[in-house]
Amino acid sequence: MKIKQEAIGDVYVVRLSGQLMGGPDADAVRETILSALNQGYRNILIDLKDVSWVNSTGLGILMSAHITATQNGGKVKLMRISSRIDSIFMVTRLNTVFQVFDKEDEALASFEGETSEGQKS
Amino acid sequence: MKIKQEAIGDVYVVRLSGQLMGGPDADAVRETILSALNQGYRNILIDLKDVSWVNSTGLGILMSAHITATQNGGKVKLMRISSRIDSIFMVTRLNTVFQVFDKEDEALASFEGETSEGQKS
Amino acid sequence: MSSPRDYPQDRVIEFSMPSRLELLVVLDGLVQSICSEMDFEQADVDAIANSVIEAASNAVQHAHEQNPGVPVHFRFVLGEDELVVEVNDAGEGFDIDQAMALDPTGPEGILKSRGRGIFIMRAMMDSVDFDIRMGKGTLVRMTKSRSTEAEAEA
């Protein structure tokens, strides 16, 4: 798995590619999220467009990201998941935990007005 | 493998899909070519756009088609081969036996002026 | 629970790979190929691939602790209308009741970072059986029939 990151306004966008399935991936994603939080970002958007599949360990990585962000007053949203990943989200009910967007502009816009308590420091 | 056929002017177009690899494929292609020749067509164009790969037995099927057509005053040309099939044509020098076209209109046009002795009966 | 079975040899594909997570992508490619040869619908292909990956992840991570020298074995039985997949490891086995005790979609389970693998297999396949021989490894046998509608919402 590869990770790219980019700040767009006050949203920290984390773009993953490959497969999300545990091993060293877990630490890498965790560190990226922590680094975003430490830089003062509270709005985190994970782009899964180039992730062909996730396994349950990969779901755990996303769940950890969610919890880490929440504990620090932040929020993790997801975008551009494949129908294969969508099916695993439905089954595990992670679709009730994460907001998922089809389009980047919609995902970015959705953070507006949510930044009151988690503004960039 | 699946075979579809269609007459476009005096060209008999044979569209294959799947993999060309012997077994029942050999008979099916042979019968299609013979049927075209029996109907009086001399210009035969095999479309390989939807053939993902061929093996050497599949090359043999194409070679038999070439020979059957030639013996009956006809001609077999090919179009739209993948780079994978192209590489096997180069190695086996079948690129010196068959004219291969990238585009259907070019392939169809190429038969014009070649139909003198093999006109539709 | 289930025990080893004989399947007609002319329908069985066997596969084995070292216990390395990065090879799960090779397994995934194989499963995709088998399912497309069998004309499964895309939703079923996803369900099967997800489930085989879960069983294989457990074999690699839990049973073999990512020791690449220990292979995971797979058998695929390509039936007329059904695919059977067996995933066989050489681990110590485990307590299946305990492993399934917490519902990963419940209020407590959903916040955990683990415990979804077996749940996913059971939700996505028609049947999932475990033959756990303590100290001698685990055989997971899963089936999916082609006529079944996609059970992603199940």
Next chain:
Amino acid sequence: MSSPRDYPQDRVIEFSMPSRLELLVVLDGLVQSICSEMDFEQADVDAIANSVIEAASNAVQHAHEQNPGVPVHFRFVLGEDELVVEVNDAGEGFDIDQAMALDPTGPEGILKSRGRGIFIMRAMMDSVDFDIRMGKGTLVRMTKSRSTEAEAEA
């Protein structure tokens, strides 16, 4: 000629399938996955897939005469910069010199409908060895290294 070899278990993928031509497409999918995991260039992937398909076609058609009850065995050794593929059948063996006697690109050979399989493997892979144990089957061992330029024109 070559003889059986031991490879480090942590780099070996094994596969076996019934002798049915329609399963070559499953084999092809597996080979594509292995090659892409190994980061081979597309031209090399094509060369390897073509060659493995040729060796497998020979096992299915010549060695096993399409008897689906007899499996063809494959080993893939995923080296640092090289892929080794072994294809093992249980046929009667054959006379390799005779099989390679006619150049399929020469004026006589090119018009034949057969006799291109071994030629293709040898043109597309870095090395191809046959271990033919008459009456006991054939082992074809092929290698392709990643650094090599595509040899499609060779």
